[in-house]
Amino acid sequence: MKWLDALIQGVLLGGMYAQYALGMALMFGVMRLVNIAHGDLVVLLALIGISASVAFGIGPLPLVLILVPLAALIGWSLQKFVLNKVVGADSLPSLIATFGLSIALQNLMLEIWSADTRSMRGGGIESASIDIGGIYIGLLPVLILVAATLLTGGLDLTMHRTRFGRALRAAAADTEAAAMTGVNPRVVYAYATAIAVGILGLSGVFFALRATVSPADGPAQLIYAFEAVIIGGMGSIWGGFVGSMVLGIAQAIGFRIDPGFGTLAGHLVFLTVLATRPQGLMSRG
Amino acid sequence: MTSTPHLLATRNLIARYGDFQALFSVDFRIGPGEVVALIGANGAGKSTFLRALMGLLPVGRDMVFFEDQPVGGSQPHHMVQLGVAMVPEGRRLFAGMSVEDNLKVAIDHARKTAEKTWTLERIYKLFPILQEKRAAQVEKLSGGQQQMVAIGRALLAQPRLLLCDEISLGLAPKVIREIYEVLPEIAKTGTSIIIVEQDVMLAQRASNRLYCMLEGHITLESLSSDVTRADIAQAYFGAGHEVA
Ligand SMILES: Nc1ncnc2c1ncn2[C@@H]1O[C@H](COP(=O)(O)OP(=O)(O)OP(=O)(O)O)[C@@H](O)[C@H]1O
Numbered sequence: 001m002k003w004l005d006a007l008i009q010g011v012l013l014g015g016m017y018a019q020y021a022l023g024m025a026l027m028f029g030v031m032r033l034v035n036i037a038h039g040d041l042v043v044l045l046a047l048i049g050i051s052a053s054v055a056f057g058i059g060p061l062p063l064v065l066i067l068v069p070l071a072a073l074i075g076w077s078l079q080k081f082v083l084n085k086v087v088g089a090d091s092l093p094s095l096i097a098t099f100g101l102s103i104a105l106q107n108l109m110l111e112i113w114s115a116d117t118r119s120m121r122g123g124g125i126e127s128a129s130i131d132i133g134g135i136y137i138g139l140l141p142v143l144i145l146v147a148a149t150l151l152t153g154g155l156d157l158t159m160h161r162t163r164f165g166r167a168l169r170a171a172a173a174d175t176e177a178a179a180m181t182g183v184n185p186r187v188v189y190a191y192a193t194a195i196a197v198g199i200l201g202l203s204g205v206f207f208a209l210r211a212t213v214s215p216a217d218g219p220a221q222l223i224y225a226f227e228a229v230i231i232g233g234m235g236s237i238w239g240g241f242v243g244s245m246v247l248g249i250a251q252a253i254g255f256r257i258d259p260g261f262g263t264l265a266g267h268l269v270f271l272t273v274l275a276t277r278p279q280g281l282m283s284r285g
Numbered sequence: 286m287t288s289t290p291h292l293l294a295t296r297n298l299i300a301r302y303g304d305f306q307a308l309f310s311v312d313f314r315i316g317p318g319e320v321v322a323l324i325g326a327n328g329a330g331k332s333t334f335l336r337a338l339m340g341l342l343p344v345g346r347d348m349v350f351f352e353d354q355p356v357g358g359s360q361p362h363h364m365v366q367l368g369v370a371m372v373p374e375g376r377r378l379f380a381g382m383s384v385e386d387n388l389k390v391a392i393d394h395a396r397k398t399a400e401k402t403w404t405l406e407r408i409y410k411l412f413p414i415l416q417e418k419r420a421a422q423v424e425k426l427s428g429g430q431q432q433m434v435a436i437g438r439a440l441l442a443q444p445r446l447l448l449c450d451e452i453s454l455g456l457a458p459k460v461i462r463e464i465y466e467v468l469p470e471i472a473k474t475g476t477s478i479i480i481v482e483q484d485v486m487l488a489q490r491a492s493n494r495l496y497c498m499l500e501g502h503i504t505l506e507s508l509s510s511d512v513t514r515a516d517i518a519q520a521y522f523g524a525g526h527e528v529a
């Protein structure tokens with residue numbers, strides 16, 4: 001029972017990570033752009049959401065409707081004005097550019113929101129749970145898992161079945177060849193980053209409902225997303241999801257073994273995968 | 286100047302990689318439905334020339350004319366809309382994607398025309414093996430099959446001018462023959478073709494006119510049927526070269 005509970009909690013935790021990993025799977029896994037500010041953007045959106053919910057008294061659902069378009073616009077601008085200038089064969093320039101952005105965002109958030117931790121009231125949804133034979137399952141984590149699954153499935157279909165998805169995969173495989181086939185890689189990349197960051201608008205709301213948020217929380221979220229994508233395998237949208245599950249389950253089981261061991265267990269699994277199957281679990285290579 | 290029947294022309298085309306100048310005032314023209322060969326030794330600048338036409342290299346606006354309009358330095362996707370498509374050196378397929386998805390990228394972004402000359406069905410008729418392999422990832426294909434995908438991809442852009450960069454490179458003679466047999470069929474649709482080749486005989490046989498390039502300069506321009514081996518040797522290797 002104890003281990004079944006750990007497994008279930010791990011899957012639910014994995015659902016939260018999968019939200020972060022999705023945008024990362026798209027940007028890092030497919031486009032080979034490293035966005036160090038990924039976690040800081042989640043935190044920024046969560047903090048904006050918390051402040052907006054307090055200031056205007058709006059609930060989580062309308063907040064999502066505001067934050068997702070806002071996040072998409074941030075992503076689009078990030079790509080158009082920063083990353084499209086450094087897009088090239090290797091990831092280093094994007095890493096350096098977004099590293100700077102990450103630091104700037106953290107300082108900006110500290111300035112606006114101070115170092116206090118905050119969270120969002122969701123009208124009871126954040127604490128509701130169902131009791132299934134002695135195992136308590138939180139309603140919010142289930143909702144997060146369902147959302148992550150639907151988004152992953154939707155994005156995977158988009159990548160494989162749509163004009164946009166084909167253009168993006170083509171541009172990621174060979175930017176120049178895509179251009180000579182009629183694709184405008186910069187436009188396609190701007191939309192892709194809009195999607196990747198747009199998803200974080202939803203994640204930001206879930207994050208604020210589920211946990212406390214402070215301006216310095218970004219890097220931890222970034223690491224989980226990175227690890228999930230690498231565990232799952234570069235270039236695979238479902239890979240990020242599977243990697244998140246592995247990470248979540250490892251942490252939950254580790255936590256049952258010893259509360260101090262939870263996070264470390266996740267990192268150890270990541271290192272083990274890196275050492276034994278560096279191409280990732282879902283990669284065809 | 287009176288109306289010229291040129292589909293594409295370059296005037297005084299210059300291209301450089303940093304400090305290194307790769308093309309020196311290249312004057313080139315091709316008419317509708319014409320097949321023009323561009324030959325030259327390794328490093329002569331043939332690929333650079335095609336890349337400049339495609340918009341992959343920065344060149345001056347009035348160095349390239351398409352139907353007498355200056356288009357030099359346009360973005361590649363604009364050139365596709367004008368009607369230029371390229372089969373690049375080394376094929377450059379979209380790795381990790383299926384044959385059909387590679388072709389679909391071109392269909393998705395093809396030049397907008399009322400009637401599509403090239404359809405997926407027609408490409409599969411031209412290269413039946415591709416239909417058989419349509420779900421396979423392109424990396425799994427043989428070199429010749431990959432070249433067919435690259436040609437199919439370029440044709441599905443509905444080009445009026447097709448640029449072919451060494452499509453015979455690394456292929457078995459039988460496969461080369463197969464691929465070159467489709468060129469007349471492409472030309473028959475009214476599409477002009479520039480073929481870049483190192484195999485001079487092949488280039489001469491497949492073209493109406495030919496240019497020879499040496500160290501970034503055009504050293505010969507002639508009807509393919511008129512040109513002699515001595516002319517070519519002279520233009521290919523430079524002045525003073527003795528013909529054996
Ligand atoms: N990206 C580049 N940067 C610097 N120099 C380059 C670059 N690409 C080509 N060159 C140089 O430009 C010249 C022309 O090269 P290009 O590739 O156009 O020749 P080519 O005629 O196509 O040769 P090949 O038959 O080997 O394909 C060569 O001297 C080459 O070294």
Ligand SMILES: [Mg+2]
Pocket residue numbers: 331332333374450
């Ligand atoms: Mg070349």
